Amino acid sequence: MRIVLLGFGSVGQGIARAIHTKDLGITITGCADSRSGVVDDAGIDIGAALERKQKTGYCGDTRITPMDVVATAEYDVLVEVTPTNVTTGEPASSHIRTAIERGKHVVTSNKGPIALAYRDLQAAARRNGVCLKYEATVCGAIPLINAMQEGLAGNTVTRLLGVLNGTCNYILTRMSEEGLTYEQALMEARELGYAEADPTYDVKGIDAAIKLVILANTVLHLDKTLDDVETTGIDLLTPDALRLADEQDCTIRLIGEIVPGDGVLRVSPRIIPKTHPLVVEGTLNAVTVETDMAGEITFIGRGAGSTETASAVISDLLSIRDRYVQGS
Amino acid sequence: MKLEMRDTPGQLVAALKPISALGGNIIAVIHQRDASSTAESLDVQIVLELPEGRLDRLLEMLKAEGVNVVRIGEERLLHMSSLILIGHLMHTDLSDTVDRIDRTGFAEVTEMSLVMPAINAPSSARITIRSVNAEDMRKAIDILRAVADQKDILIIEPLEEM
Ligand SMILES: NC(=O)c1ccc[n+]([C@@H]2O[C@H](COP(=O)([O-])OP(=O)(O)OC[C@H]3O[C@@H](n4cnc5c(N)ncnc54)[C@H](OP(=O)(O)O)[C@@H]3O)[C@@H](O)[C@H]2O)c1
Numbered sequence: 001m002r003i004v005l006l007g008f009g010s011v012g013q014g015i016a017r018a019i020h021t022k023d024l025g026i027t028i029t030g031c032a033d034s035r036s037g038v039v040d041d042a043g044i045d046i047g048a049a050l051e052r053k054q055k056t057g058y059c060g061d062t063r064i065t066p067m068d069v070v071a072t073a074e075y076d077v078l079v080e081v082t083p084t085n086v087t088t089g090e091p092a093s094s095h096i097r098t099a100i101e102r103g104k105h106v107v108t109s110n111k112g113p114i115a116l117a118y119r120d121l122q123a124a125a126r127r128n129g130v131c132l133k134y135e136a137t138v139c140g141a142i143p144l145i146n147a148m149q150e151g152l153a154g155n156t157v158t159r160l161l162g163v164l165n166g167t168c169n170y171i172l173t174r175m176s177e178e179g180l181t182y183e184q185a186l187m188e189a190r191e192l193g194y195a196e197a198d199p200t201y202d203v204k205g206i207d208a209a210i211k212l213v214i215l216a217n218t219v220l221h222l223d224k225t226l227d228d229v230e231t232t233g234i235d236l237l238t239p240d241a242l243r244l245a246d247e248q249d250c251t252i253r254l255i256g257e258i259v260p261g262d263g264v265l266r267v268s269p270r271i272i273p274k275t276h277p278l279v280v281e282g283t284l285n286a287v288t289v290e291t292d293m294a295g296e297i298t299f300i301g302r303g304a305g306s307t308e309t310a311s312a313v314i315s316d317l318l319s320i321r322d323r324y325v326q327g328s
Numbered sequence: 329m330k331l332e333m334r335d336t337p338g339q340l341v342a343a344l345k346p347i348s349a350l351g352g353n354i355i356a357v358i359h360q361r362d363a364s365s366t367a368e369s370l371d372v373q374i375v376l377e378l379p380e381g382r383l384d385r386l387l388e389m390l391k392a393e394g395v396n397v398v399r400i401g402e403e404r405l406l407h408m409s410s411l412i413l414i415g416h417l418m419h420t421d422l423s424d425t426v427d428r429i430d431r432t433g434f435a436e437v438t439e440m441s442l443v444m445p446a447i448n449a450p451s452s453a454r455i456t457i458r459s460v461n462a463e464d465m466r467k468a469i470d471i472l473r474a475v476a477d478q479k480d481i482l483i484i485e486p487l488e489e490m
Contacts, residue, residue: 161487232482236414236450236482237414237482237484238414238445238449238450238452240414240443240445240451240452241412241414241452241484243443244412244441244443244452244453244454245412245454245484247441247454248410248454250410250486252412252484255487268484268485269484270484270485270486270487271410271411271412271484271485271486271487272486272487273487276487278487
């Protein structure tokens with residue numbers, strides 16, 4: 001199976017390394033970052049591209065644009081792992097549409113297009129007889145989408161609760177365990193590379209809200225936008241509040257909640273017993289799904305990271321290969 | 329059910345014994361900081377569950393122990409939620425915030441812990457609301473949300489009612 005890789009950052013390189021070092025039967029025929037691209041229908045030299053990116057900051061030739069790669073390379077699946085833009089979905093949406101129009105399958109970790117235009121993109125994919133998969137957009141390595149679409153098929157979901165943002169969970173864990181202030185915990189998260197220089201998306205709950213929208217629209221058959229999510233962040237929490245929760249053997253975590261029956265989508269800090277399965281440490285993610293037949297199921301795992309996110313992308317790729325791509 | 333009594337030395341212990349002897353379950357012991365009460369005689373409320381038909385026996389036993397029951401409330405405040413409030417709680421009249429729940433008549437704030445912060449920093453408080461049923465609890469929390477919104481207070485709700 002041949003793929004092209006759009007975006008050669010943390011996730012893109014994680015995918016390239018996995019394909020390079022493991023015998024997965026996947027060939028990369030093109031890749032691009034923001035300023036360069038490389039195409040070789042026989043398969044690019046992945047080791048050389050990784051090294052070039054490391055040394056020069058370019059994965060390929062500056063005369064080749066990302067769109068050239070999507071529009072001209074020979075491939076079965078586009079892997080779209082460029083940065084998320086939740087207002088426009090670009091440039092990912094254009095990359096994805098172009099690939100679909102060409103009859104190519106798409107796998108993405110990019111939350112923008114899935115949160116903004118899932119229905120359109122899925123309809124276009126169906127018209128063109130291709131598959132659009134997005135496991136990596138929610139909870140990194142946890143195969144949540146797959147579990148909800150396949151493993152729990154036939155169940156009615158009555159509620160979904162999740163710790164969907166590792167940065168917030170890290171900050172709250174540290175505030176709770178060490179009595180740090182929000183500012184101290186954030187600073188620590190930055191130093192460890194768990195928080196971006198501008199942490200707004202994470203700490204205001206927007207990233208978690210985007211993930212709720214994706215889950216609502218893709219696996220719970222609702223029709224929601226970011227504006228429908230009641231969103232409260234963690235940036236105003238005080239160490240006192242965590243202490244008050246602690247006095248009752250509870251803690252505070254940022255929880256995303258969907259109640260499909262009421263159409264409620266909510267991200268907010270919540271008081272939660274320390275023994276609750278959603279109370280996970282550090283940057284871990286956790287999701288509890290309440291269903292009519294299976295009862296309650298909780299998934300816990302790494303929600304981000306280069307290799308962890310690559311795991312979800314590769315799982316999507318292999319499932320497409322098994323179902324659609326013959327003889328490769 | 330709610331028993332109210334004077335909290336003179338020894339009374340509380342005397343009251344608790346018969347309750348457990350009759351298979352009752354004590355949910356909360358609340359000391360009222362009533363303005364009218366003097367230092368050594370505070371009002372105390374005991375919120376408890378008692379198996380059907382044992383109330384008369386309990387009152388007899390309490391009387392025998394010399395416990396002075398002032399009032400018996402039949403309402404069953406079995407639903408409980410603790411919430412945390414963060415904001416300028418004193419400046420925005422915390423007692424009014426609590427009052428708005430108490431005034432409903434179907435839910436009340438039975439406990440409060442307030443942490444006073446440095447000057448001008450937001451303060452944090454935990455309040456416990458009790459109500460007779462889940463529907464009333466939901467209404468009480470809705471009221472609190474509306475008040476919090478008005479007063480720019482962040483409210484942290486529990487994931488599940490306890
Ligand atoms: N990191 C995670 O753990 C994680 C987990 C789940 C989902 N995601 C999602 O996965 C995507 C990639 O994340 P990441 O952490 O790998 O981001 P990243 O490290 O910032 O990498 C982004 C890559 O995209 C390239 N790029 C930027 N604009 C482009 C454009 N217009 N056309 C083509 N390439 C472009 C960048 O090029 P340069 O190298 O030239 O800057 C870079 O190679 C994001 O949408 C993110 O939300 C990430």
